[in-house]
């Protein structure tokens with residue numbers, strides 16, 4: 001920044017020299033012509049001509065060289081200040097992104113993805129425009145004004161004042177127009193992002209659109225959005241085209257004043273002919289900085305709004321605070337929920353109501369219940385993606401709030417209900433949860449894929465584990481995705497396995513194979529199965545049935561069947577149509 005300020009001063013200094021040399025040249029020319037005429041018909045005349053040409057060539061060289069030097073300093077001015085602003089932009093972006101990663105799930109529920117994106121990209125670049133160009137032009141303006149106006153004042157104060165009169169109007173006019181332009185371009189931006197949301201939605205939902213024959217309607221909707229975009233662009237354009245003429249008009253006014261008043265002063269003998277030329281150049285030098293006042297002030301306004309929006313997010317603190325205790329890799333874990341209640345703050349839905357249960361080390365728990373009864377919520381609370389409103393959760397009789405968050409989550413292998421895989425290779429998706437040094441090669445990956453019964457599927461793809469999935473790769477079936485998601489949880493070798501409805505899209509035969517694998521290979525782990533399907537959970541050593549967020553029944557499979565309650569009913573209906581329960 002400091003370097004930049006010095007370069008601004010130097011480049012302005014070298015911008016003034018050419019104007020002064022121009023003045024000198026014109027005055028010299030004036031005298032030279034007069035002298036030349038005096039020497040008419042003498043031998044001196046030829047001699048003078050050569051001298052004049054030499055002098056002109058010298059002046060010409062000086063102008064070129066000083067202008068070049070000015071250009072070099074301008075280059076360094078941009079190199080320092082604009083590059084500095086890019087560095088700050090880079091840091092700011094990374095800070096925001098890092099902060100995003102820490103923020104809790106509830107934050108992501110409250111804010112749109114578009115908004116998150118906008119703050120990290122558009123808002124940051126508004127702030128950068130302030131730190132870089134806006135500061136640069138402001139300093140430039142101040143320096144140039146001081147330098148140029150003092151030189152002008154030295155030549156003639158009266159002419160200086162007159163010539164400067166149109167400039168404030170220029171600045172005001174630009175400010176006014178750029179404000180209007182800003183408003184219109186914000187509107188245009190909004191419409192553009194709407195347009196891309198519409199397009200994005202229709203690409204993502206193309207299967208549904210085609211199967212419901214909605215292509216026509218969809219195109220019409222896009223058309224109407226893009227018509228609106230067009231009319232907004234016209235409005236913006238109408239303002240944009242005013243810019244040039246206004247600037248030209250006001251500079252023209254200054255130039256006319258310079259020549260008219262300057263001409264009179266020349267006739268009076270107050271100033272020289274060269275001074276008029278010099279003034280015209282000075283006025284031109286001042287024009288762009290004056291124009292930039294309006295532009296810079298609108299940048300500053302926008303940057304202020306953007307920084308405020310960025311700060312809003314940066315100041316949010318995650319309510320989920322990490323403890324200090326670590327969980328040892330080989331420790332056997334038990335889990336206890338004690339009167340746990342939880343209400344989703346966004347919807348006000350009480351998802352859990354005084355839930356208590358206990359799971360001993362190396363044993364298994366099945367959780368079942370109607371849809372929306374709070375099963376997934378139990379999983380989220382155990383991983384501290386949310387904290388309970390009331391009651392506590394213990395691991396080995398220590399409140400989970402006392403554990404280091406990373407260590408806690410490391411101990412749990414979670415297979416979420418809504419499978420999410422990244423648009424990467426299958427291999428990368430499976431080793432996702434491992435640190436770089438833990439990736440031991442393929443043997444381990446093969447082993448977990450076999451446990452998850454997905455190995456045979458994967459090797460059937462032409463590129464095996466290197467097969468890309470997602471947008472540009474193969475589309476996996478629901479069941480394949482679920483099993484890759486299981487492999488991803490297993491490879492971490494967690495002490496607790498948390499399987500949230502992860503077999504819902506797998507046929508019953510494969511399901512029993514997977515469960516058999518779990519029983520034989522993962523018997524020493526604490527396993528929690530969540531499912532509607534009795535098949536999935538019936539072998540668990542203990543089963544709880546949730547109804548409206550509270551535990552309605554508890555026991556082993558046989559005990560619950562004997563109870564002839566909800567569990568029994570569910571079992572009966574699933575026996576009759578085992579495949580329809582998805």
Ligand SMILES: Nc1ncnc2c1ncn2[C@@H]1O[C@H](COP(=O)(O)OP(=O)(O)OP(=O)(O)O)[C@@H](O)[C@H]1O
Nearest residue numbers: 344346347349351370371372373374375376377378
């Ligand atoms: N992020 C959320 N914000 C607000 N409410 C939520 C949120 N997630 C779940 N809920 C509500 O909390 C209740 C319990 O949801 P939960 O996902 O735990 O049910 P579930 O038993 O897993 O259901 P399913 O069997 O359909 O998966 C539901 O009424 C649901 O609408």
Ligand SMILES: [Mg+2]
Nearest residue numbers: 375376377417
């Ligand atoms: Mg669920």
